Amino acid sequence: METTLQNALKAAFEELFNHQVDEIELQPTRKEFEGAYTFVMFSFLKAVRQKPEELGQKLGDYLVQNLPEVSGYNVANKGFLNISLSEKVWIDAFAQMAKNENFGQLPAQNQKVMVEYSSPNTNKPLHLGHLRNNFLGYSVAKILEAAGYEVVKANLVNDRGVHICKSMLAYVKFGHGETPESSGTKGDHLIGKYYVEFDKRMKEQVKPILAQVAQGDFSLFTSAEQQNIVTYQTKIAKIQQSVEQEQKNLPALKGQLLASFDQDFQDLFNEWENSNLITSSTFKKHIDGATFGKKQAPLVKLIRKIIKLYNSIGKEEGNIKQLANNKTALMGEVTQMLQKWEAKDPDTIALWKKMNGWVYDGFNATYKAIGVDFDQMYYESETYLLGKEIIDDGLNQGLFYTKPDGSVWSKLPADVSPNDKLLLRSNGTSVYMTQDLGTADEKYKDHQIDKSIYVIGNEQDYHCVVLFQILKDLGRPYAKGLYHLSYGMVDLPTGKMKSREGTVIDADDLLLEVKKTAQDRTDALGKLEGMSDAEKEEIYRIISLGALKYTLLRVDPKKRMLFDKNESVDFQGDAGPFVQMNYVRTRSILRKAASLGIDTTKGWQVADLHPMESELIMLLQQYEQVIADAAGLVDPKMGYNPSLIAQYAYNLAKTYSQFFAECPILKTPDQSAESMERRKFRIALSTKTGEVIKKALGLLGIEVPERM
RNA sequence: GGUUCCAUAGCUCAACUGGAUAGAGCAACUGCCUUCUAAGCAGUAGGUUGAAGGUUCGAGUCCUUCUGGAAUCACCA
Numbered sequence A: 001m002e003t004t005l006q007n008a009l010k011a012a013f014e015e016l017f018n019h020q021v022d023e024i025e026l027q028p029t030r031k032e033f034e035g036a037y038t039f040v041m042f043s044f045l046k047a048v049r050q051k052p053e054e055l056g057q058k059l060g061d062y063l064v065q066n067l068p069e070v071s072g073y074n075v076a077n078k079g080f081l082n083i084s085l086s087e088k089v090w091i092d093a094f095a096q097m098a099k100n101e102n103f104g105q106l107p108a109q110n111q112k113v114m115v116e117y118s119s120p121n122t123n124k125p126l127h128l129g130h131l132r133n134n135f136l137g138y139s140v141a142k143i144l145e146a147a148g149y150e151v152v153k154a155n156l157v158n159d160r161g162v163h164i165c166k167s168m169l170a171y172v173k174f175g176h177g178e179t180p181e182s183s184g185t186k187g188d189h190l191i192g193k194y195y196v197e198f199d200k201r202m203k204e205q206v207k208p209i210l211a212q213v214a215q216g217d218f219s220l221f222t223s224a225e226q227q228n229i230v231t232y233q234t235k236i237a238k239i240q241q242s243v244e245q246e247q248k249n250l251p252a253l254k255g256q257l258l259a260s261f262d263q264d265f266q267d268l269f270n271e272w273e274n275s276n277l278i279t280s281s282t283f284k285k286h287i288d289g290a291t292f293g294k295k296q297a298p299l300v301k302l303i304r305k306i307i308k309l310y311n312s313i314g315k316e317e318g319n320i321k322q323l324a325n326n327k328t329a330l331m332g333e334v335t336q337m338l339q340k341w342e343a344k345d346p347d348t349i350a351l352w353k354k355m356n357g358w359v360y361d362g363f364n365a366t367y368k369a370i371g372v373d374f375d376q377m378y379y380e381s382e383t384y385l386l387g388k389e390i391i392d393d394g395l396n397q398g399l400f401y402t403k404p405d406g407s408v409w410s411k412l413p414a415d416v417s418p419n420d421k422l423l424l425r426s427n428g429t430s431v432y433m434t435q436d437l438g439t440a441d442e443k444y445k446d447h448q449i450d451k452s453i454y455v456i457g458n459e460q461d462y463h464c465v466v467l468f469q470i471l472k473d474l475g476r477p478y479a480k481g482l483y484h485l486s487y488g489m490v491d492l493p494t495g496k497m498k499s500r501e502g503t504v505i506d507a508d509d510l511l512l513e514v515k516k517t518a519q520d521r522t523d524a525l526g527k528l529e530g531m532s533d534a535e536k537e538e539i540y541r542i543i544s545l546g547a548l549k550y551t552l553l554r555v556d557p558k559k560r561m562l563f564d565k566n567e568s569v570d571f572q573g574d575a576g577p578f579v580q581m582n583y584v585r586t587r588s589i590l591r592k593a594a595s596l597g598i599d600t601t602k603g604w605q606v607a608d609l610h611p612m613e614s615e616l617i618m619l620l621q622q623y624e625q626v627i628a629d630a631a632g633l634v635d636p637k638m639g640y641n642p643s644l645i646a647q648y649a650y651n652l653a654k655t656y657s658q659f660f661a662e663c664p665i666l667k668t669p670d671q672s673a674e675s676m677e678r679r680k681f682r683i684a685l686s687t688k689t690g691e692v693i694k695k696a697l698g699l700l701g702i703e704v705p706e707r708m
Numbered sequence B: 001g002g003u004u005c006c007a008u009a010g011c012u013c014a015a016c017u018g019g020a021u022a023g024a025g026c027a028a029c030u031g032c033c034u035u036c037u038a039a040g041c042a043g044u045a046g047g048u049u050g051a052a053g054g055u056u057c058g059a060g061u062c063c064u065u066c067u068g069g070a071a072u073c074a075c076c077a
Helices: A003-017 A042-048 A052-066 A087-099 A128-146 A162-174 A189-212 A223-248 A251-259 A263-274 A282-291 A295-323 A329-342 A346-370 A390-394 A432-446 A458-473 A509-526 A533-553 A578-596 A609-630 A642-662 A673-699
Strands: A026-027 A035-042 A071-076 A080-085 A114-115 A150-157 A376-379 A398-404 A408-410 A421-424 A451-457 A481-489
Touching: A003 A035, A003 A042, A003 A052, A003 A223, A042 A052, A052 A071, A052 A080, A052 A509, A080 A087, A087 A150, A087 A398, A087 A481, A087 A609, A087 A673, A114 A128, A114 A432, A114 A509, A128 A150, A128 A346, A128 A451, A128 A481, A128 A509, A128 A533, A128 A609, A128 A673, A150 A432, A162 A189, A162 A346, A189 A295, A189 A329, A189 A346, A223 A295, A251 A263, A251 A295, A295 A533, A329 A346, A346 A509, A376 A432, A390 A398, A390 A408, A390 A421, A390 A432, A421 A432, A432 A451, A432 A458, A432 A481, A458 A481, A509 A533, A533 A673, A609 A642, A609 A673, A642 A673
Parallel strands: A114 A150, A114 A451, A150 A376, A451 A481
Antiparallel strands: A026 A035, A035 A080, A071 A080, A398 A408, A408 A421
């Protein structure tokens, strides 16, 4: 229909004004105005030298005369041509849609796409951030399938390296042979416990080293490291100076303004000042959350500045700590263990396999619980040696070069990166980037994919840019199909999630909590009476997952989002359960219709439409377009975006809810044939809406219950 | 310091990529369950889109500057 209108408008321009138009853009008419499609005329006014009202009238008349489907038009706000379609168009469109079982499945693209997501570390359990990643990846895969692609879901598990050895070592030293069975702990959580344990022990060991450094004794470090430490310390000293500079202003401002703040603020301020101005996150939180008067602003601003400076010092100190960590006895043992692992020492490998097995059991349980799966697993333990032949390839092509110490580097265009990228250490071992290069080749070898989507957080934007650039420079055939679906971090009200500060929301815990809420709410409504416990459990599961997935997917993936455990998982309004509930209503209608003995298989005949009916049909008709948008068929930059589907599903559910409240479906005013036909039509409309809701939610990885 | 991203109602998010009177939900307030599932529907209130300039028929969206926030820039992964 849209293209018919576009062509007709093009023809109109040519016939009426002898003016060639390449592209006509139509948009759905806004709800407040009469019409189905809107043509924005502004850009054409000059070319055809017409006033907006005249042009609108001429084009409108032309459409009405030439297209039987167009029932009318209006020109609004000096430039918007709103085109109305006859009700018959909508009725026919719906009749066709209702027959189409494959509605929502776009024609085959004859292309293969790989979506890589999840990519966990085997040293700690999954948390909220992973959930966003998993839900996004799974949903994008479903959307691409609906858009006609063949999809391979891949998971690249980070199962080797220093961090894995940390938990292994901690387990050997402090584990006393504990197992998931003996401790009653899920495997991934058990390993996570030892990773934390390692960190704790290392912190103890690093203290004396740091004390030594503070006294100017760098004897433990190599000369290069010593240089770095000096650099860091110089930076710290410089920042320290700035702090002192700023601090000088503090007493005066304090004397002037502090009394104007509330008691909470004053208390926190005093505590902060007395603790030698050490960053107090509670104080910062208080400042960020509060509003201040204009007069108070200078003091607040100064405090902010000082806190920020202290944060910078913290970062620099962190760098020194990092170097010091490597000098601890524990880290020495870890390095030894890694070398043993790489040398395939039987005991080390056996331990590694045993512990990884536990983690995989744990992960698989969580994957199963959240309803995601994979077609292809990759393990870094198997891919970390890949990429070496790529090094040769790049050296031959003159894209890489070798430094005197034997390390290999990649040249990069200045606009991509000012620094060259290390690919091979001087000791000949490969880095993260090298592995990823190799894995990219491997993926292509395994599946001949046309497109490859990496679902990775935006903290790795730079890494992906460099990775893709190198592959492009190397002339890899799949390079143009690479796409980094860069999603924003999930923030908590307390700020960023940090495992060290214990502010991580664990995935398994969260699932349990949300399920409990779903159960309480469902039970309070009391609609599940007479069902078995197993049936109820299943419904709690579906609703809680729906609520959780919806909250994480309704936000534009690119944007960072805030997650408040107490408020974020909504069950009302713009939320998963609301959409699910409207599906349930359509099912309820069907059940009731069957019990009334209404034959829903036969067709129906209506001549006109209630406004809510046409609105529903219009929305239903947009479904396939929404899939195309969400899959990036129109514009890849806009695509890979489940939030478009979530928004659509919510709109459809909301519209159905209005229709449901306004239009009696089964109840008829009389027994006339017309009323009977109307009833059958509304049942069909209801059924189709339910189908589309189910399909749309399916693209988000959300299931629907039959009752709730 | 360089680069990139972000700032919209009290809160969480939208706004079809430059279009109409900036929309939803939550929270607050008013109505509506003897009738198809009220996790609902209808309504009220809530905005100088961080600030100031600019580009044009038209700016939340593009450009410049400023303010505030985040990420990143390793022989870590």
